[in-house]
Amino acid sequence: MPATTPATTSAPSSAYGADADVVLYRPGGCNRCGRTGYRGRVALYELMPVLGSLRSLVHSSTDEIFEAAVGSGMQTLRQDGLRLCLEGISSLEEIHRVTGDRLM
Numbered sequence: 880m881p882a883t884t885p886a887t888t889s890a891p892s893s894a895y896g897a898d899a900d901v902v903l904y905r906p907g908g909c910n911r912c913g914r915t916g917y918r919g920r921v922a923l924y925e926l927m928p929v930l931g932s933l934r935s936l937v938h939s940s941t942d943e944i945f946e947a948a949v950g951s952g953m954q955t956l957r958q959d960g961l962r963l964c965l966e967g968i969s970s971l972e973e974i975h976r977v978t979g980d981r982l983m
């Protein structure tokens with residue numbers, strides 16, 4: 880998943896909740912990565928500790944549980960993906976491909 884070429888693009892900082900301008904990367908390509916710009920794999924993490932009020936939602940819908948978890952501070956797959964984008968490890972296109980159309 881790592882983006883290997885620092886071809887940058889500027890994006891409005893408000894779209895990512897940042898206070899400053901951000902630099903995003905697009906995958907380049909070389910002989911080592913077969914001209915894809917990606918080589919190897921990097922995991923996205925979304926951990927939901929079932930503590931406190933989340934315990935009482937065990938019979939609730941998936942959406943209700945997800946909203947409560949996010950409300951209590953859980954970092955979503957997409958948020959973790961955005962972190963990788965900001966670190967120049969992946970691209971927005973790759974994170975969107977992996978996480979789908981989820982809003983969070």
Ligand SMILES: [Zn+2]
Nearest residue numbers: 883908909912
């Ligand atoms: Zn390469």
